[in-house]
Amino acid sequence: MNRALIVVDVQESFRARPLWAQISNPEIAERVNRLVALARAAGDLVVWVLHTEPGSGDVFDPESGHVRLFEELGAPAEGEPVLHKTSHNAFTTTNLQQVLTEAGVTELWVCGIRTEQCVETTTRLGSDLGYRMVFVTDATATNAIGDLSAAAIVERTEAVLRDRFARIATVAELEAEQKAPAA
Template sequence: MTRALIVIDVQESFRADPLWETISDPKIADKVNRLVRLARRAGDLVVWVLHSEPGSGGAFDPALGHVQLMEELEQPQDGEPLVRKTSHNAFTTTNLQQLLTERGVRELAVCGIRTEQCVETTARLAGDLGYQVTFVVDATATNPVAHRDAPAGLSVAELLADPRTLAAEEIIRRTEYALAGRFATIATVDELEAATGLPA
């Protein structure tokens, strides 16, 4: 086993936030499930990551009950680690690198929420650590992002009405440009399925 799929923060916390209505792909779990099934059929490791902010009182505070995998996701099987992080990337506050090293993993596919935040940050760090990284761009999702000078606490309507807001589609496009040829190979779920030749 030299490859692993890292599923990052596909969790109910995001649906508990009003911004969920602006998510670029509300059915992201469907594409992630395809990757999980593909990885399992290939004998690759699947690692599940959840983001946690204990004591924050927000949607990522475990005390509120939202820090769990989205209900429609394939659920972890025996031997598939589930790690909880408190940093943006999936390495710094977890034992992820140890898990991968123990299993001889050198190639990673990454997917999840949000494209430019936890998924991209994980891909960048993994690349710097020497992993061969595939960023499965259409199995990521994100929200529009407010301009740096926008006031804090914007409502969804205010965020979308601000002409300075960066659209989710533009964020995803920018992430592809930032990662490709530097930190990761960009791929789609369809491309990975086609490359394996395994039945869907």
């Protein structure tokens, strides 16, 4: 089975917004880096996705200079695609499906910013396209929305994805599985 890690929107655009002060997981880069190391060690494809809103004049406009990966993630390795999307999911406005098909990928691990928005939407669409999906919940981040706390949003997202669209996993669980000897 070929696998890919999809890193969705872990970009400076979010840190440039005042809302970043209330993000649920400000240390998301540390967990994403652990997943990237795990994927690379297994020979899995790592795909980086950045959200863009060209011409908007805001932090998602490429002209702002904020549409770039968090510095602490380091540069993508040679051969790791960096895709720019303009939709909520990583498939619709990119060639992600083509990249995955050409690589023979059948399973996706998904992480990133806005647990209930771009990460969840990518997970749902990936499931609909036939990929075996793993939603790495502790490698996502979000903010409260109205009366819903970030924790409640994460809980809701896990509940609606679990066993319908994706397996819910943590970074530590995936690390333990990779270290376990094959049966």
